[in-house]
Amino acid sequence: MNVLVTYHTRTGNTKMIADAVAEVLGTTPVAVGDNPSTETADFIAVGFWVDRGTANKEAADFIKTLRGKKVAFFATLGADPRSQHAMDSLKNAADLLDESNEVVGNFICQGKIDPKLIEAMAKFPQGHPHAMDDARRARHKAASTHPDEKDVADAKEAFRLIAEKVGLYS
Numbered sequence: 001m002n003v004l005v006t007y008h009t010r011t012g013n014t015k016m017i018a019d020a021v022a023e024v025l026g027t028t029p030v031a032v033g034d035n036p037s038t039e040t041a042d043f044i045a046v047g048f049w050v051d052r053g054t055a056n057k058e059a060a061d062f063i064k065t066l067r068g069k070k071v072a073f074f075a076t077l078g079a080d081p082r083s084q085h086a087m088d089s090l091k092n093a094a095d096l097l098d099e100s101n102e103v104v105g106n107f108i109c110q111g112k113i114d115p116k117l118i119e120a121m122a123k124f125p126q127g128h129p130h131a132m133d134d135a136r137r138a139r140h141k142a143a144s145t146h147p148d149e150k151d152v153a154d155a156k157e158a159f160r161l162i163a164e165k166v167g168l169y170s
Helices: 011-023 057-063 084-096 115-122 132-142 151-166
Strands: 003-007 042-053 068-077 100-109
Touching: 003 011, 011 068, 011 100, 011 151, 042 084, 042 151, 057 068, 057 084, 068 084, 068 132, 084 100, 100 151, 115 132
Parallel strands: 003 042, 042 068, 068 100
Antiparallel strands: none
16 A cells, blocks of 8 residues: 655644654655655545644645545644544545545644744734633643644554554555
8 A cells, every 4th residue: 555644834743743644654754845746645644734723725725636545634733632623623624625535534633833823813802712811821831832742652553543444554
């Protein structure tokens, strides 16, 4: 089975998880910006950072090009990875796929938030849904330590199980 691991990263979070996923799958990750060929790949792991409840634009554009593949997603986001927002983001990314593809699994973990985004949020007026407040500051602080060693280990385990599911090790 031919495997491709591809990703888009903004702060390095998704690249860190891409490296872990690629290690488990026995390949080298390729940035979507490098226009990876999908022609011979049977199984594609696509990594993205969550932007507005789905895959970031560069990853989303890549996802939309896939046809007839087994696909697994991995993602990073500033919010709680167990939240409804996280689950919805994975579903929204899957919804970008052509129906000829098969989603075979996913993984999502928290990642530090781009300081430029935090700076922009600090300028929002009170009452804005993304305005800075104590709760948001606490979430940003918690996110700043991720992905951590446990996130990397969890990604490896998730993709080991996905690889078994698709028969990569047989």
